[in-house]
Amino acid sequence: MGVIQLIVDGDLTTVVVEAGALSALGEALVEHCGPSRGRAAVVITDETVGGLYGAGIGASLVGAGWTPLSFSIRPGEQSKRLTTAGVIYRFLSDNRAGRDSVIVALGGGVVSDLAGFVAATWMRGVDFAICPTSLESCVDASIGGKTAVNIPGGKNLVGAFHQPKLVAIDPQVLVTLPFRDICAGLAESIKHGILFSEDFLSWHEENASAVLSLAGSFVGELIERNVVFKGDIVSGDAKEQSGKRILLNFGHTIGHAIESCCGFSLRHGECVSLGMVAASRLSHSSGLLGESEVLRVESVLSQYDLPVRLPEAMSWDRIRDAMLRDKKATAGSPRFVLLDGIGCPVVRDGVDENDVRAAYESLI
Ligand SMILES: NC(=O)c1ccc[n+]([C@@H]2O[C@H](COP(=O)([O-])OP(=O)(O)OC[C@H]3O[C@@H](n4cnc5c(N)ncnc54)[C@H](O)[C@@H]3O)[C@@H](O)[C@H]2O)c1
Ligand SMILES: [Zn+2]
Structure with missing residues (x-):
């Protein structure tokens, strides 16, 4: 190592x-x-x-x-x-x-x-x-x-x-570390694959059981690749100003809102998993991401025992309210990181609220 x-x-x-x-x-x-x-x-x-x-x-x-x-x-x-x-x-x-x-x-x-x-x-x-x-x-x-x-x-x-x-x-x-927290931590690693590297996403798909059982060489590789991905992004945009670092918020706009509304009964990574499914759905309804890629995102998250549907009901009004209080909201409208394909993140302001609601409700 x-x-x-x-x-x-x-x-x-x-x-x-x-x-x-x-x-x-x-x-x-x-x-x-x-x-x-x-x-x-x-x-x-x-x-x-x-x-x-x-x-x-x-x-x-x-x-x-x-x-x-x-x-x-x-x-x-x-x-x-x-x-x-x-x-x-x-x-x-x-x-x-x-x-x-x-x-x-x-x-x-x-x-x-x-x-x-x-x-x-x-x-x-x-x-x-x-x-x-x-x-x-x-x-x-x-x-x-x-x-x-x-x-x-x-x-x-x-x-x-x-x-x-x-x-x-x-x-x-x-x-x-409890198994639930092993899975929750892997949500952000899968996020790095979805955002920056189709190869790293495939690595997660192919090695799920070795990674989940914390097999030595896999864990070392997992940690080091993630440190390099995140390190590369934050080195180029330390204070989230140039537009690179914000990409790391993929899944976090809806994810943070779920996290606030569930009274912290879900782990951060579990909320990010749900948020990534919703953001992928939203990317699809925005004409950016194919249906098969949305299903691929859901499938890899499920491989790691991460939630892809809400385990408890949370009304759209509460989620909407929490999203508008998010740091990344600009002029009262939430900012989304969407996918123009695996490995191709894009930032979108002013996304139609009805589309966001539909993406959130697809989690129910
Ligand atoms: N600053 C950042 O860039 C950044 C990025 C991602 C997440 N976060 C924040 O991280 C937090 C989530 O982190 P987390 O999931 O590590 O939560 P956590 O720190 O609450 O840890 C989860 C649980 O695992 C237990 N635990 C930790 N290590 C253990 C070990 N080795 N053995 C046994 N138990 C162990 C803890 O006691 C806790 O109960 C959120 O608040 C999130 O906002 C920050
Ligand atoms: Zn996070």
Whole structure:
């Protein structure tokens, strides 16, 4: 496995994909964040992941001369909010975590989005590293420097860009990940195939059982190809300005609305799966995508046990309302990433609302 270096917005991020990367974390932090000299390394994790891997990381930090501190949140999307960030600021202040502290996210995308937000804002920004432990985070959330918390008005509405100096991926931690979260994480990987590479989409179709059983060489290849796809996009458009990075939102306009309306009973990746089916349908009704390609999208998602129909009813009015509050809405109309074929994403504003409604209702 390997080391991938990304330069995003002028900042260097080193991504290490290696069995044992967690136990080597202390030394790796010295290499990428500077000498430890007793500086605080604040591990932000959730109760589940902290219970499994917190002690190992703590030992590695002590061994390399860091002063480890640890804060655990309750697992799940509900913790990704300002009140949790507020409690963490209090913890940092009580423990006198200074300007030279390093914040380490140990967990899935919820932990890295929240810890990254804290790292971006604590003392106007301190060093940040991520040890992703969910597949979602290994293939997507740990790359690109987007950090965020949710507010009642919508998902990820408050946040900042803050690039990690180090992303240390140890694929061995995935063995404890529940099957549902393995599948959910693969939605974003399938998204990268649909958007950028027909070859990568076929790879998912041909290797589903090996990937789902986390067979060693497949997992390494899966993670590294995704880091390269996402890294390439975010390096060229760090702050979502030139139009490249927005393509990564394929499936997220309707997906985020479903996620907000289901009270977070569905995983992010499950909502993205539903959103990709609806966006593919919308691409078809917009005259862009063939029926057989819509069915191909549904079929590969089903291979990975991802939902392609809504498991619970959510009225169109609530979904519409949530979509209009989405960050990507321009002048009160949601923005869509559609497909002009597999591997050919296009951005569309001003899509007819009746078509969007029909695409959403095709999920029922
Ligand atoms: N910043 C970005 O670019 C970006 C990109 C994609 C997703 N996200 C965000 O990521 C979040 C979803 O991420 P997620 O699916 O990783 O959620 P998560 O962090 O809630 O993790 C899912 C569940 O898996 C558990 N878990 C994680 N690793 C484990 C392990 N190794 N063993 C056992 N259990 C483990 C967690 O405790 C949690 O219960 C969403 O909030 C989404 O908005 C951000
Ligand atoms: Zn996503």
